[in-house]
Amino acid sequence: MPAAFDFARDTFAFRNELVWEYHPDVRTGRMIPRRAEPRPTFALRCFAMVRAARQFRIHAQFEPGQSRPDEADCGRLVRTVIRRNPRRASAARQRVPIPGFRDLRELSTIHEGLLKQALGGAWRSYVLRxxxxxxxxxxxxxxxxxxxxxxxxxxxxxxxxxxxxxxxxxxxxxxxxxxxxxxxxxxxxxxxxxxxxxxxxxxxxxxxxxxxxxxxxxxxxxxxxxxxxxxxxxxx
Known part of the structure; x- marks a missing residue:
């Protein structure tokens, strides 16, 4: 049985950026939006990120004792995980091995750009059922x-x-x-x-x-x- 979800290990090292900055109105308690400056480069990915965090939990097997792959091979492994069904977990023997990394937090710290690219464009957040x-x-x-x-x-x-x-x-x-x-x-x-x-x-x-x-x-x-x-x- 896999270990319990660990926030410090099983989440991304980067965040979903906000298109708007929000500031509380002291009179009404409402949040007043202002466009974020500079313009964010990785926004509107909240659904893609939580889906992928779940996919890494149910489809990936981190193997920190192994040698790390080069960036091309690492990208291929990441894309394999993200293409799998988010609704059904892989059997232990069918999980995607991710050699050389302890967890998703370490992987996304070292390969932030690669992970962001694999998560896809903001349009994915608009086509949810x-x-x-x-x-x-x-x-x-x-x-x-x-x-x-x-x-x-x-x-x-x-x-x-x-x-x-x-x-x-x-x-x-x-x-x-x-x-x-x-x-x-x-x-x-x-x-x-x-x-x-x-x-x-x-x-x-x-x-x-x-x-x-x-x-x-x-x-x-x-x-x-x-x-x-x-x-x-x-x-x-």
Whole structure:
């Protein structure tokens, strides 16, 4: 059985950059957007990054004791991982060997440009099947079921990727990779990899009393309720 997900090892060393910089309005609490300067070169890749982080977990086998491949061979191995099905894990004997690296964090530190190129263009974030789902209402019953489904997935060792959104406001439209669940009193905390940040995990919290999810404030989100559904699983 593979080791538990480790944020410091199983995430990218670089982040998804923001097209807009967000600054809190002290009067309203809302986030005021301004275009980022200089213009970012690697933005709108949040869904590609969480998908790929999951693919490396379920399809790659890091072999730090082996000699490192040259850049061309390394690129070929990375592309092989990213082309595999994000919904179904490879058997141990069918995993892609990544020689000479301890983990994804080390690989993406040394080969940042190669990984960014392999993740593809920003257009990939616009062609997700899940984007049409968010235009329909999210009932509280649906969110309660989603919370229970995500909890069960994590308890059985699966790493759900979720689409986090507020519609029609679109104050947030983002992808997270969940890797642990911590049930508490009147709340359930889902620990998540946020590709917009490389420093630490964040908490996506479900509140059973109101049957709502919430995210705390950060550098791009004012905080508050969000709607959540799993992607790269089933039809989505």
């Amino acid at each position: 899940s984007h049409w789902r968010m235009v329909f209402p999210f009932s509280r019953v649906h969110q309660a079921r989603e919370a229970e489904s995500l909890k069960r997935a994590l308890e059985t060792g699966r790493l759900p990727v979720v689409h986090v959104v507020r519609f029609p406001q679109l104050t947030i439209n983002h992808g997270l990779l969940l890797f642990a669940v911590e049930p508490g009193q009147n709340r359930v905390d889902f620990m998540a990899y946020d590709p917009n940040s490389t420093g630490s995990a964040i908490r996506l919290t479900y509140h059973p009393g109101t049957r709502t999810f919430g995210l705390p404030p950060n550098h791009y989100w004012a905080g508050g309720r969000v709607d959540v559904f799993e992607i790269y699983h089933g039809w989505f």
